Amino acid sequence: MITAGIDMGARSIRVLILKDGEVLARGESTAGFDTAESAELAFNEALEKAGITKDQLDKIVATGAGRESAPQATDTVTDVGAAARGAHEVAPQARTIIDIGAEEGRAIKTNGNGKVMDFAVNEKCAAGAGSFTEAMSRALEVELEEFGALSLESTESIPMNAQCAVFAESEVVSLLHAKTPKQDIARAVHDAIADRIVSMVRRVGIEPEIALIGAVSRNPGFVDALKRGLERDVIIPDDAEFVGALGAALVATDE
Amino acid sequence: MKANYGYMDGSGEYYITIDTDHCNNCSHHGCITGCPKGMFQVITDDYDDEVAEIKEEFRKKIKYDCADCKPTTDRPPLPCQAACTPGAITHSW
Amino acid sequence: MAEKEFWRWKEYNWHDENIDWHGCDAITAGVDVGSVSSQAVILVDGKLYAFATTRTGSDSPKSAQKAMDWALEDTGMTLDDIHYKVGTGYGRVNVPFADRAITEIACHARGGNFMYGNSVRTILDMGGQDCKAIHCDERGKVTNFLMNDKCAAGTGRGMEVFANLLSVPIEDIGELSFQVEKEPEPVSSTCVVFAKTEASALLRKGWPKNKVIAAYCNAMAHRVVTLLERIGVEKDFAITGGIGKNIGVVRRIEKELGITALKADGDTQTAGALGAALFGKALLEKSRK
Numbered sequence A: 001m002i003t004a005g006i007d008m009g010a011r012s013i014r015v016l017i018l019k020d021g022e023v024l025a026r027g028e029s030t031a032g033f034d035t036a037e038s039a040e041l042a043f044n045e046a047l048e049k050a051g052i053t054k055d056q057l058d059k060i061v062a063t064g065a066g067r068e069s070a071p072q073a074t075d076t077v078t079d080v081g082a083a084a085r086g087a088h089e090v091a092p093q094a095r096t097i098i099d100i101g102a103e104e105g106r107a108i109k110t111n112g113n114g115k116v117m118d119f120a121v122n123e124k125c126a127a128g129a130g131s132f133t134e135a136m137s138r139a140l141e142v143e144l145e146e147f148g149a150l151s152l153e154s155t156e157s158i159p160m161n162a163q164c165a166v167f168a169e170s171e172v173v174s175l176l177h178a179k180t181p182k183q184d185i186a187r188a189v190h191d192a193i194a195d196r197i198v199s200m201v202r203r204v205g206i207e208p209e210i211a212l213i214g215a216v217s218r219n220p221g222f223v224d225a226l227k228r229g230l231e232r233d234v235i236i237p238d239d240a241e242f243v244g245a246l247g248a249a250l251v252a253t254d255e
Numbered sequence B: 001m002k003a004n005y006g007y008m009d010g011s012g013e014y015y016i017t018i019d020t021d022h023c024n025n026c027s028h029h030g031c032i033t034g035c036p037k038g039m040f041q042v043i044t045d046d047y048d049d050e051v052a053e054i055k056e057e058f059r060k061k062i063k064y065d066c067a068d069c070k071p072t073t074d075r076p077p078l079p080c081q082a083a084c085t086p087g088a089i090t091h092s093w
Numbered sequence C: 001m002a003e004k005e006f007w008r009w010k011e012y013n014w015h016d017e018n019i020d021w022h023g024c025d026a027i028t029a030g031v032d033v034g035s036v037s038s039q040a041v042i043l044v045d046g047k048l049y050a051f052a053t054t055r056t057g058s059d060s061p062k063s064a065q066k067a068m069d070w071a072l073e074d075t076g077m078t079l080d081d082i083h084y085k086v087g088t089g090y091g092r093v094n095v096p097f098a099d100r101a102i103t104e105i106a107c108h109a110r111g112g113n114f115m116y117g118n119s120v121r122t123i124l125d126m127g128g129q130d131c132k133a134i135h136c137d138e139r140g141k142v143t144n145f146l147m148n149d150k151c152a153a154g155t156g157r158g159m160e161v162f163a164n165l166l167s168v169p170i171e172d173i174g175e176l177s178f179q180v181e182k183e184p185e186p187v188s189s190t191c192v193v194f195a196k197t198e199a200s201a202l203l204r205k206g207w208p209k210n211k212v213i214a215a216y217c218n219a220m221a222h223r224v225v226t227l228l229e230r231i232g233v234e235k236d237f238a239i240t241g242g243i244g245k246n247i248g249v250v251r252r253i254e255k256e257l258g259i260t261a262l263k264a265d266g267d268t269q270t271a272g273a274l275g276a277a278l279f280g281k282a283l284l285e286k287s288r289k
Ligand code: SF4
Pocket: B034, B035, B036, B037, B038, B039, B065, B066, B067, B069, B078, B079, B080, B081
């Protein structure tokens, strides 16, 4: 059986093709103005890498905020459902799953079999998701890729007062003017976002083990701040940003 | 006076309302000790009444600070509300 | 990043030449140190005598002093001639010469009551970095209030972000927002960050700038109305603050509420300082008893 999962995120679209439980290929594109077109790009990339045609796919399931606008999909699954299913596959020991995307953050509690027991979401406010770090790295004029590592070099933890991405940008600029070292500002930014995520996780209850998925898991500064906030280690699976797409492809297999 | 502390952002409205008319006759100020985060304080307000308020440093993040008291399922009574016998405190979320 | 000049207005001062303050019984002053602008108002026996509005600098005590000095300019009056001084606004505890600090909410209500008359019940203040909704009684005492200074949406700052994105001078936004064939649906994201993304997409889709501006003014008005609903809107209704000068937002708020906001003679930005000076008068009388 060959299935595909499409994760229609706000910023990126990710496609994963599964054959009898094995990952055949992945595809990725930036979510552009026309999301259906962007989805097609990622989808074709994955098909090409897998060396198959669309007709050979038994089922295609979409997930993510834009899941309704994936033209290829025959079915959809919620973000929460896909994340839980995917995480169960790659980190079966995890009972708490933290999924941070560009525009949303989620904490999910599962029963250990990939079934969702409870979840909480941070959405519609950029201060609670990956966009926050992006905006701050821009304000600091540091590449997003270096931003996380930079905060690990910090020697002093300073608080951030602004709780809004827009006001925080001004705060970062005034901190810069006040000659605050960039690494300390970077740490303050990651601590602030991690704080908000941790309080969301607490609402569902922190159950070991904890898995972190989504693109933000690539940011070592955030991961460090999150671990400190949770006072626990977190599991970061390989290809953590594809876990949603994997979950969707698995859901397709299950049905 | 109804004093609303908190905010509204893209994700929703998060206000703790204190009906300060109830504070006037309150002597035990249960809110101060009742809230595990220590968010309340009793002050003399602009009209020289003794009333409870949410401390400034919490006002922009009450959604996060109250999160522990508000699990997604089986929410117990809120400690602040339980401690305030005159019933002055309400939450919008 | 563009430096933050949220709302442009002139720094200016004024005093009433026809009033001779010498030998007057009660001279009181209010200073409102806001995050963007600072105002000072001087009352002589309860009558408006002088005021000034200036930009807030990086340091609150200096900004308070500057506003006060400006109000006193050419009056022959000195700080020592003032019997009671009240500080208000975000920097109120840092007004070095103040006899007392009073919150901006209470001062705004009192100032609004003086400015618009005692029939005013609801006051909406839209500033550069915050938004306040106040319900008050006929004496100008606050009965219900809320403040939103956490989120940039619905503040001058949010509007500034949009003006920058569209490269339109912020003072033109109001007029431009009416130059559309048909009122568009509001921008759907409240969050300024996401609304910006949405607006960029609308522009790429071929929407003229004015239509995007209209959609944002519409969204902003709707958001403010939601805030107002929490405290309950009752007539008479007044709008103060920087955005109160943006007709693109104000008219849409009026439309959604079905209520026309009162017009004031004076500069509505001084409402807080005026209220502080009025509090000063009451406190002075109390202290003399
Ligand atoms: S809900 Fe909990 S943290 Fe929030 S104010 Fe009440 S007692 Fe304090």
